[in-house]
Amino acid sequence: MEVRSMIWRSRQAVLSVAAVVVVCAALPTSAQVNPAAVSVRLIVADNSTERTQAAGAEDVLPGLQKTYRFASYRLLAKKSLRITPGAKVALPEGFIIRVSRLVGDAFYADIQSRGKVFMRPRLKLVPGQPISFGGFPAGKGGSYIIVFSVP
Amino acid sequence: MVKTKWHNIQKTLREQDDVPAPQQESEFWREFRIRAAQPVQDEESGPALPFWPRVQRTIWAAAALAVIVSVVGLSLRNTTTPGSDSPLMSEVQEINVTVPYSSIMVMRDVETGATMVWVSDPQESQNGS
Numbered sequence: 075m076e077v078r079s080m081i082w083r084s085r086q087a088v089l090s091v092a093a094v095v096v097v098c099a100a101l102p103t104s105a106q107v108n109p110a111a112v113s114v115r116l117i118v119a120d121n122s123t124e125r126t127q128a129a130g131a132e133d134v135l136p137g138l139q140k141t142y143r144f145a146s147y148r149l150l151a152k153k154s155l156r157i158t159p160g161a162k163v164a165l166p167e168g169f170i171i172r173v174s175r176l177v178g179d180a181f182y183a184d185i186q187s188r189g190k191v192f193m194r195p196r197l198k199l200v201p202g203q204p205i206s207f208g209g210f211p212a213g214k215g216g217s218y219i220i221v222f223s224v225p
Numbered sequence: 226m227v228k229t230k231w232h233n234i235q236k237t238l239r240e241q242d243d244v245p246a247p248q249q250e251s252e253f254w255r256e257f258r259i260r261a262a263q264p265v266q267d268e269e270s271g272p273a274l275p276f277w278p279r280v281q282r283t284i285w286a287a288a289a290l291a292v293i294v295s296v297v298g299l300s301l302r303n304t305t306t307p308g309s310d311s312p313l314m315s316e317v318q319e320i321n322v323t324v325p326y327s328s329i330m331v332m333r334d335v336e337t338g339a340t341m342v343w344v345s346d347p348q349e350s351q352n353g354s
Binding site for chain 2: 085086089133134136137138140141142180190191192193194195196197198199200202203204205206207208209210211
């Protein structure tokens, strides 16, 4: 009888631990795949002598500096974009970012310049893994870079 | 081998024929019921589980089922789709560039987890050139 009681209590303990583990594992997963809003940043990269301004872009600058050969990176704007169809944000230099459609846990982001859609990527974002789009001419060999990330 | 004559056997049997008279029917059933009411000695006859442990057992069975369903659900949800490296990675699933360009590169920095897309020589610039 005593052995049966011990087995029963052990089984209860194992099930309790398993339940907690499953709940903890499920919470961050559900938060990661469907953000309510994303951060949109506009960075200008060029070979000017201006110092790189890392404030507000610490999470993306190492990757950009390792990949591209610009001497200077400066954050021009940082906005929050709601992930709902039709939501949009205006950035400096005439850029507008608009959410055109949701597909599962991804969304289409229209990158507009001067009223015309320049690029329409379909993005799925998870925290800590930003996605940047570069190549928009900024004059003097520079480029604008638009960074999407989950805040 | 000892041989015994048949009539001696019959005689012996008659002498020992003191078989008790058959039991009365009512007496038989009375004894039967008394014996039937006694606990069976061969089986482990513990007391029945009280109410609360039975409820606990049901709750734990339900919890175990919930855990199994959650694990299966999570594993199905985390199943990678073709073309993606991991279910928990930022992805550029599609790119439509509406202006002429020479090339497009998609790079991924494994250390930081950042994805970088570079469009080379887009024909329509900010300045309209």
